Each structure stands twice: as C-alpha cells, then as structure tokens.
Amino acid sequence: MFSIPGKSPVSITPAAERQIARLMASKSAAGLRIGLKKGGCAGMEYTMELAETAQPGDEVVEQGEARVLIAPTAQMFLFGTEIDYETDLLESGFKFRNPNVTDACGCGESVSFSPLEGSRAQA
Template structure:
C-alpha cells in the first residue's frame, strides 16, 4: 500500500473502531473490507463488506478489536483517510474524511478523485 513506514494508511476513530468490532462480532467476520466502485453522480462510491478472510494484496489495518481490509484497487485513493462513525437523530453511519477527494455529490454518497495523469474522473 501507499503508506509511510510505521504509520497506518488509514485512521480509525474510536467510534468507528467500536462499530466495526460490533459488526464483526455480530456476524463472526474476519474484518470489514473497504473499496471503491464506479457509480453515483460524482463518479465513485465507497463499498463496505463484512468478510471471512483477507484476499491477496489487501492491506489489513488492525486497531483494538477492529480489522479493516483495503481492497488493492482502492489503496491509492484511500491513503490518509479517516474512518469515523457518527450517530445522529435522523441517520447514523460511517463517514470517510478523505484528503484525496476532489469533488463530492450533494448527498455525500459519491466522490471524485483527480487521476494521477491530471485528467478528471467520474461524471
């Protein structure tokens, strides 16, 4: 992964750590896989799946009882991301604070990244 030696490629807040551990325990899962897929009005959407095992080349981040697996194709886009979990009166869920995002849709469900060659992605 695109990481600085001795530091985690993503940060997991205590609230996210508790929620991930709770989900893993409830489903007897190995961890929570995070990835990206094409979709949404901005071009890319985050994916999250509870999984029973790690796939080859996945980055595994462990914090307390929480384990996050980062899909290989998403690694360069997620480097430096903070994963949080927020409880609200109307909605609760995971939030990604990703410094690599260049644009997001109004509903916050999809994001856009500036590609390495400088051309735009998404749309």
C-alpha cells in the same frame, strides 16, 4: 500495495472502532473490507462488506478489536482517510474524511478524485 512504512494508510476513530468490532463479532467476520467502485453522480462510491478472510493484496489495519481490510485497487485513493461512525437524530453510519477527494455529490455518497499523473482522461 500502496503504503508508507510505519504509517497506517487510514485512521479509525474510537466510534468507528467500536462499530466495526460490533459488526465483526455479530457475523464472526475477519474484518470490514472497504473499497471503491464506479458509480454515483460524482463518479466513485465507497464500498463496505464484512469479509470472512483477507484477500491477497489487502492492506490490513487493526485497532483494538477492529480490523479494516483495504482492497488493493482502493489503497492509493484511501491513503490518509479518517474512518468515523456518526449517529444523529436522522441517521447513523460510517463517514470517510478523505483528503484525496476533489469533488463529492450533495448527499456525500459518491466522490471523485483528480486524475492520476500519467493516466489518460477517458471520454
């Protein structure tokens, strides 16, 4: 687990808190699990799913009635991220303001990160 004692790995805006709590209540879920998977034009995509229970290794962030579960493989990439929920005339959805992102596709659906120190670049 990647964490700094006394510091939350992600922050949740009031709008995101309300939406997460609404989703959890509507499905009797234990939380909203966020993670990353390979895909998209920039290399990685955020994943979100309502979870019935926290999995071993999940980092749990609670704020009011909202609970975010961060998958172990995503924790170091999401550290410092602000989770927001925005609504405008054309769309509404969660937005991730992640200081670790080095590149993103034009639509904002996929991102990339700098290679980790000590890791080999893949061909």
